[in-house]
Amino acid sequence: MKYKTKTEMLTELKRIGIFLLVSSTIVCGQICSGTRCGQCLIVNGCAWCKDPDYAFSRCASESQLSRDGCNQIVRRKEHSVQILQNNAFSDGGPTEEPVQIKPQRIKIALVPNKSLRDVMVFYKIAKNFPLDLYFLNDPSYTMRELVASLRRLATNIADDIATITTDFRFGLGTAMDKVIDPFTLQDPKSRLNPCGSVYCDKPYSFIHRLSLTNNVNEFQNALSRVNTTANQDIVEGLFDGLMQVMVCGERIGWRSKARRMVLYATDINYHHAGDGRVAGILEPNDCLCHLDGTGKYTKAEIQDYPSVGQIVQKARENNINIIFVIGGADNPIIRNLYYDELTAILPGGVNNASALSTDASNILNIVRENYRRLRETVKLIASDVPEELTVDIYTNCKTGGRNLDRTNICTGLNIDTWTNFTLFITSNFTVCPEKRSVNFTLFPEGLEERVQIEVEHVCDCDCQLEPDAEQNSTRCNRRGTYECGICHCEPGWSGKSCDCDERGTIMDACGTESGICSNAGNCTCRKCDCFEGYSGERCECNDRNCPSYNGLLCGGNERGHCSCGKCVCDVKYTGNSCECPISTEACRDNNGTLCSNNGVCECGKCRCDVKYSGAICDRCQHCPGTCENNKNCVECVGFNQGLFNETICIQRCKNVESVADLQETGTPDNETTFTPCVIQDKYGCIINFNVYNSPDRQFIQVKSSKRCPLGPPNPVTIGASVSGAIFLVGLILILIWKLLTMLYDKLEYAKFESEIQNPIWEKSDNPIYKECVTTVQNPVHEANITHGDGPNLKEE
Template sequence: MDSCLLFLLLLLMDNNGLCQQEEVCSKSVINSCDDCIRSGPYCVWCKQLNFTKAGEQEAVRCDTKAQLIERGCMAEAIISSNNEQVIKKNNPLTTSFNREEPVQLAPQEIDLRLRPGLPMTFRVSFKRLQGYPVDLYYLMDLSFSMKDDLENVKGLGQELFAALKKITQHGQIGFGAFVDKTVLPYTNTNKEKLDKPCDEDSQQCQAAFGYRHVLSMTPNQIEFEAKVKEQFISGNLDSPEGSLDAMMQAAVCGDKIGWRKSSTRLIVLTTDDGFHMAGDGKLAGILEPNDEQCYMENNLYTKSSEMDYPSVGQLAKQLEKNNIQPIFAVTENMQTVYKQLSKMIPKSEVGVLSPDSKNIVQLIEAAYNRLSSKVTLTHDNLPDNVRVLYTPICSHAGPTRDTEGFCDRVHVGEEISFNVTVTALSCMKDTSFTIRPLGIKDTLTVTLSTVCECHCQDPITTNHTHCKEKGSISCGICSCHEGYVGQFCECAIGDKDERSLRASCQRQNGTECEGRGDCVCGRCQCHTTENGKSYHGDFCECDDEHCENFQNKLCGGNGKCNCGQCECYPGFEGTACQCKVSDESCRTVNNTVCYGRGTCKCNRCECKEGYQRPRCQQCLGCPDTCQTKLNCIECLGFESGPFKKNCSAACGKSIFHGMVDQFTIVSKQCQQKDSEGCWIKFKLDQLVGEDNYRAEILRERDCPEPPSIVAIIGGSIASVALIGIIVLLLIKLLIYMKDLKEFRKFENEKKKSQWAKADNPLFHKATTTVANPTFTGE
């Protein structure tokens, strides 16, 4: 735990409720007292006349109180705004419950006026009341698997009321039941099954339903027992139930449930199954999201089959809004599921039921004691630019958080406190938010406003002598009449407007005089630096103090600073004048400097692009010189190629043909094919300097023999003829293959045919017969 938190816990605070810290005013652009107040929580303004020197910027009036007094500002001339708090309502905490409105949280209303960035701490007290009323709503799962549990609950009325009276004399109990939505696939929609969803051997079974409110809050034990005994088991198809649907309606239908205004509100949910949640309704074609509204008619939830289940977040929000604390009494197999649910719902507890729910009374007692002994202070409707920190002051404090404060094991009648620290991060309109303990109706309303303006109470003088009688005083500075500008309204602007005059003091539309001077009649009057020197330049852009240092000396002590650049004394060089003028380490074997490919600075070669240190001898990433110098070799040696017409101009300065008396850095033999397809073998010597070579052709060009025209033509004709013959053969082959295929098909059909020996149906015998009487047949 750091020292600042220890101070908070021990209440060793300053008048603002904060640990002492160094006061710093981080100024930006300051043109007025209001700008100063907004720029930081420790910035104050000096309104003393003649506090600034001639030409000095008015922004020097803005600093911490200690700095301004040191500069000569009188304490009574310092304008400062501090945090303020006013407690509007602070009814005392109630010792024990009575019929009047009990008070468990104090104060109830507080007004804060805050400087942006300056935290404000105040104390909030809470006292747990003896005999505070309790409203307990018993919400039971009546699916068929809870049959034995229902029979036991019917006989628990006396024990429940007895346990409730141990806690308070002002207890009430209500009762509700749920199963699931009466649509497929959650419930069998066959008419007979809707009327009697249980097994056939079960005589007492009520029709399927989603959620039913059975009994509103009552202190009457007999009424409770009678209503519970009227309940019978029901049933559905799938194992998850409509628990969240039922809890949502029990939370938002307060007038029907009978929740009292001043009471601890508990929902005891008993079930042996999981729960459906938002999105599951799509399985039944229910797409309308839950709208967190009450839909109860004749004690039945009427939108059960039309509206989706609520999400866990929606349910948690409504439970918190209505100060309801749920107790999940579930079977052991569901314990893990509901513990995860409890983590997402503030002020909730989980207890494990016995197989027949006989331990429900003890479970409720234990869960209530755990819930009521935990006090969690949090807030609602907090603006985005406001931060709240809670520091609990109690025997069993939880970790400090920026969203809530927590105390555990708080006894009945015990008073605990929280230090609440509020910080407004920026100027804002008047707003409010609520601080309250979870599960308790008592609230603290915090009304918040910010202090972002100065109230200097200047004398009403329209023509003040300090302003050359051309303006009035506003927080120590001149507010000039129309037509006059300047620190003391000394400049008459004539035909020019003030904006154009000020624009002439801005470099590239930047800050006026770079923030280092005042614009007087369109020209910058530069201020002096902290060391007594002056800024200079047309826009006060230059100073002689921000040059590079070497060995903790400005310009190494070997030069002077001028407008941010070091001007070295003779014999020194470098950006910080850190080097003596010398080129000893830059000299090469032939006594050149960096081989002519760079400059020597600070006794070190700074090579031209591509050449490498230490002395710029090698070129990394440079193109192949054999290829790049080929055209010059061709034109110089053989008067051909692309550079033939301007060979001397293109190549004379970068390559020497023949022997030249210069130092060779490196030699290279090349063999390249020129523009005419001839091979040229040559030697390149790299000389001192950039792109400087000597060339030596090693032998005559090796050109290939020209092609034979007759052979080319003859070969072409032969090739065409050969291709033609091959094409014809291919065509002939294709035709032959097609004919062969058709012939084989015909042969196959011929083999399959069978000739019938019947008469031809198209032939008819003669209808008349003529006999020759003279014919004897011989």
Template sequence: MDSETTCLSVAMCMDFLLIEPCTGCAAPYGFRNIMSLSNNANRFSGEVRRAAVSGNLDAPEGGFDAIMQAVVCREKIGWREKARRLLVFSTDAGFHYAGDGKLGGIVKPNDGECHLDTGGEYTHSTLQDYPSISQVNLKVRQNAINVIFAVTSEQISVYDRLKDNVEGASSGMLSNDSSNVVDLVREQYDKISSSVEMKDNATTDAVKVTYYSACKGSGPAIQTNKCDGLKVGDVVKFEAEVEVTNCPSDPRKWKQIFKIYPVGINESLIVDLEMLCSCPCEEEGDQWFIRKAEQCSKFGTYKCGICECDKTHFGRTCECDSDNIHGAPGLPVGGCRLDNTSVVDCSGRGTCVCGVCECETRENPEEVISGQYCECDNFSCDYANGLLCSGPDHGTCVCGKCQCKPDWTGEACDCRASSITCIPPGGGEICSGNGDCKCGACECYEGKEGRYTGKFCEKLPSTSGRCLEFKDCVQCQMYKTGSLTAEECLGNCTFTPSSVDVIEVHEEAGEVLCAYFDEEDCLFAYVYTYSDNNTLIVRAQEERECPPEIHVLGIVLGVIGAIVLIGLALLLLWKLLTTIHDRREFAKFEKERMMAKWDTGENPIYKQATSTFKNPTYAGKSC
């Protein structure tokens, strides 16, 4: 009886623990969808505040169940088709994964399907095991969702390793009070949205997909499947090269369908691939199957238009054997390799025929592969400004290196060989004596007052260069003002400025901005620079910026009028207030008079203002 009582007590305690794992806590559950995706921020905040805390009996949590249901229950969660999908997973604990369910007697594997009831409750927590990492990765990839793991510092190392196994996932450290969750999500979203990564789901080893892109550059494409640092509106082009490396032994795998897609974006390119691994002409009895054929010098079998030579012959038509190989003696494969360290014939860009390289031809007829070992070409030299060897005017590509014309030098023939472009107009020292001429341009020295600037290093930061020198000519030619007369302007000015509406300065082109006030207190601005042949170029603002005209008399009259109006307004206000006050006093007087206790006729102390006296002798008769 004692043991039975003990067992009953333990069961009751366990039942109580599961119903209320802590004071005020909700009973544990696998996953619950509280609210579908919505733009109602107030409701979302309310649901977060009302969310009850729960607990479980061990440290790891069933986060994989939650991720799986949030990913696959697309309609109940509210995922839109044409939208970038982010799933933020926040926790301070580890996770259960496939196999842990066996500890509770659950052996049925996770099926990766949606199991939410009408109330949003996950119904299979006790029916099937947790998902595996590969299952989570598969469903995330199929539904084009980017997972952001926002975890505390104790768990960040675990989830850093986890994100490497979930496509498109990222991780960030959450503060203990979760105050940085918004900044963390924004930071991770910026990383996700500024990057494009191409992937494919080709599963067989016989298919190799290689990606090429120049990302945001204009040069040749390089082998990469990811471009970073993108902004809204940037256009990135990827080229995918699909290569069949070998024919699978299972003929059912000769026809495959796979997708090429950007990670985290619900778009894809479907590739329907059919491998030509078997042809009827490879079977004996076909008209294109001929043993010891004339086409193969009678030393091989003609299959599908190609010779399959016997063991002692080789070559396209089996015309080569050990007696007629020619090439450099002592080199392997009859001289088709550059030296003993080479592992490929003809530099990998040609075919070795009887010890001689036959180089490949390119789709572009102007691109040529040449050399005894096909080691040279005229298209793989350095580019400058998007042009091979800076263009035909600067140099040509010979055997992978630029051969520059006499006036040019540099790896891409983009530097002038002469220093004449570094000499200021009118002569003088190279770079005004304040710099070195490199690649046809001045590199300025650092002076006591700062670095020299300008195309010819003629300007210090504390000086105005040649601005003052050009000021009078700009004034007289553009605005007909200044100290020069029309005749002096015509005779002294050696340049004619061009007019622009707004002055824009391109410092990288060596332009210098000048701005002055003239005698009318108007601001005018202009820039000067030099062309490639050292010709002075001046651009001036078409209209001066003059202060508005001030009408003194109008201002004085306006002030006087304002003072008069203010005085009249004050008088009227005083009159109004006085009238109101008098009327109130009169009304008060009338009220007090009406409420007097004695009438004026009954007041015993009241006396008339006049007195009447009667003459007793007067009889009312007139004289």
């Protein structure tokens, strides 16, 4: 085993202490904090110390408060549930109102960020729960059998429903389509009788024929007055009628506490929102009641059909259970394509539409089974739940035991048993909301019965409330309430004992042109509490705006400190940033002479006279001998020549290097100076080098190339060059003469050849030759011509 030293053990204990301190104030990823008890306990796992003289943070984990010696620890409260109204289950009847769900009102004191699982709601079927059943029929010719069956079976339907509940009522309405082209023919004959040779009623959109009543004979009479009618297109507009049935509560006669059912019967699919555009109807359906005194829908040709979303919304708002009954030869196709999917999203939990037989004789079974299914199924809905609450519903109706399933639906209920739902409620906030009391509602879908739940967020500790809290306490100078070990001061006062007057404007107490406390602090108790790095009565001094030296403000704490933008130096330093030591020891040589008498000591460093350099001005720049003294090293390093051999060169010339080009201007750094040197070696060659002097060393750079003079002329070379030039010029002149001669001879020969081929001299006259015939001119030739005679020539 390796034993730790005392220092190592103390370090380890310190680390453990820091870890425990940090971890004890962090609970479930949240830090315990808060200036009042209620603010502190809002975080699960935090506690509050109300000891009057407690010196540590009052809000921390319970274990931390105990370690710090707190005796009076305030812990989080527990939830409380109070039943305000709990009427017993009732089957209903002529003299009593049915009750199927209880309790009816609950009040919950909810502790923040803590789950509540003790709220239970019970449900039981009432034997005589009221039923309002409205028949919305398609009055087309193909649905005529339904009206006949309803009229024939009305009594049987009533008798059958009476076995389930004695409190029921029937209502009736018929819906066809909008009386506008292209949905309905517009010629005068069709407007009077759209069925042609068969008599039928005038076309209409929807007619409410009978409000809900328990008089079965009156219902049968209303059915007997229903005649068939027709429209032009195949699809029909029953959605217009369905919307009016749902929203016209007073005209229809819906009771506030009854199961509301609409039996929607047709054999074709439906028009919906957007279809009205083909008839130029652009105004959307407003989901309001528009029935006239005779029960007719008055906005059919003005407003578009309702959308599917509007139908679902109004069914939920008005607790309407819609039963789709589809007849006709194609009813499986119509049901599958249109009504089954619509049924699944409507209240009531029906999965499929019902199929009507050809003679509509099964309408009794359809009504009976759908009502039984609705009665024996309950779906509990939580409505208007605030954002800060999470409400989950569980039940054991499927298992029948103590295990809970996360579901809000129970099926297969009967009048002899009841079921229960358990609510899991959790608040979700980190700061107590301003509105401490909130409400939400539970209700069985499709029914008007409600459970009102009032939730009060318990954000205050008991010691914050009377009688524990002391109003106008003397401990708070009668300016606040003493609660949970501290003073909660009245407005305008603060401090541990409410002794800090904060009345009046903050600008008067702490204001500057730059803002409150120069925007560099908080105004507390009418005084500026400056942020770190700022000082002054109103934090006007920026203690971080001083000059720096060596990257440290005012040279660091050893040299000085920043005060209101200026450095205040220690006695050993001076300067704007405390960069200058007052001592001159760094400027003295071994003999104690300042800067070798070649400069002055400033800011702890030597400022050398001209020609001198070095930390204590002991080096002479451009002094005689600077270049000559380094000649031997320059020659041996740069050109392997001179007095030094290789061994001596390596030993003595470590500060010499050979470079291709010397730096003509400037120096390698700002503190280095150099002396340019030119020397001549024994061969007469010129060597260039620079001697550099920096504060800490001297080094030399030698140019790797030297300039050497030219040697004496060679007579043989000169003679050979001159002779060669003369010979070359003569040869060129001979060649030119020869070429000109050849050219001239060629021209002369060509001329001779031309004369031979063309002898002109053979055709000329001989000057000594004379012909034998002589021609003589007649002297009177002119006179003969004048008189018109012909020529008078004589030849001899």
